[in-house]
Amino acid sequence: MPGQVHRERDILDLWERGVALDRWRREDALLAGHAPPRRLGARNTALLALRNAHFHGAWPILSTCPHCGIELEFTVDSAALLADLSADRDNGAVTIEWRGTRLAAHAPTVEDLRAAAMKEHPQAVARTLLAQCLEGLDADACDDDALEELGAQLEALDPAAIVQFDLTCPDCAHAWPALLDIGETLWAEVRNLAERTLLQVDALARAYGWSEAEVLALSPLRRAAYLQLAEAQ
Template sequence: MQALTPADLLQLWETGSEQTLIERSLLLLAKALPEQTLSSLAMLSIGERDEMLLSLREYLFGTKLKNTAVCPKCADIVEWESSSRDMHLQPVPPLSANSVLEFVREDLSIKYRLPNSTDLLRVTRNANFYIADPNKLLTDCIIDIQHNNQQVQVKNLDAETLQALEVQISNDDPQADIGMMLNCPACSNEWEAKFDILSYLWTEIDVWATHLLHEIYLLASAFGWAEKDILNMSPQRRTMYVKLIQV
């Protein structure tokens, strides 16, 4: 991974504010991994992409995660800390992007691939189609179906087979769906909360950028320094100057 400077991250934050979480996360990865193209990153499976984002998050902000969730039973806010080191679930070595996998059930053989960011962006842009057909994302990933060496149409698959294929896909790509079992201290309710690295990381980048811009504002106002020069300082030095103004 390439070192991202505060100026890089601030630029990505600014550009990304007009984009979806998926698009801006891909831009962020492309900046950190200059050997990869945006389109090749968009073809990574969701678990692969999220594994990279989790590593990038550790690189930028460390491994400690401060989580909050709302208890679905009593609406109490539950807060806890965890380590992102416990969240690396993707198999090593990873599957290469667009690998063709096979699901076999009795005489049926389905060739498929794992869903990727391009698929999810298509879902967000054509939400009506995907609401009308809840299996569409799954069937988009089917490449070929054979029954006793005869080709079968996707529309002829029964609901049970589609469900089994969906389970298979989540087993192939475990990093795509991170759940944590939680226990509410107020009402003892237990439930599974989802961890979404995209929203977690971008909330953190938002807080970081707002704080940084506030520091730049204070230092530029007090000393007349240029934004570029303030950005080039280490965070420790910036914080020290801000403290000096506030004394």
């Protein structure tokens, strides 16, 4: 099955590009060749398109019920999600009205997030992000309500930046919005498949002396059969 070989090699290549990097650099590396977008919504869309090019449509996602702690799996149709996200308009740079003044604003970029992530306290993170994105704002003077209100205005500039699903726990009926971190979830998917492939290559190389290319060229059925035989030895 040539498709299988191609896909595994592509996934191993993606894994190799990203494995030694922190998350933002890793995403840039995964998107290399596509001029990685800086704004979060466009970045989500590009990462999702990458996901759809390498994996099948149904995307299994795990979320933990914040009330009773059980973990549940739900499935996202990633082709439909990509269509949804692509339809969202990224408003880019605009002016927003805020308590009688006008502030030049831009939707958050990776660089803005990186600056905010240097802070430890959640409020300091929020203040830094707002100060990065809203020119002339005195973020230190903002109370909790102001932080929340401005945060919502910022989110509205780039709806595809935050992807969430309304879930209801089957055990305790608690409802919550589950955030889907597209970059991290895609990376987990790439890493899992790459590690599984590496383990299979390793097992068959040890048992039979085959090269990586030879193992990857086996059909899935033959590979599974050889893996069983090698294990039985």
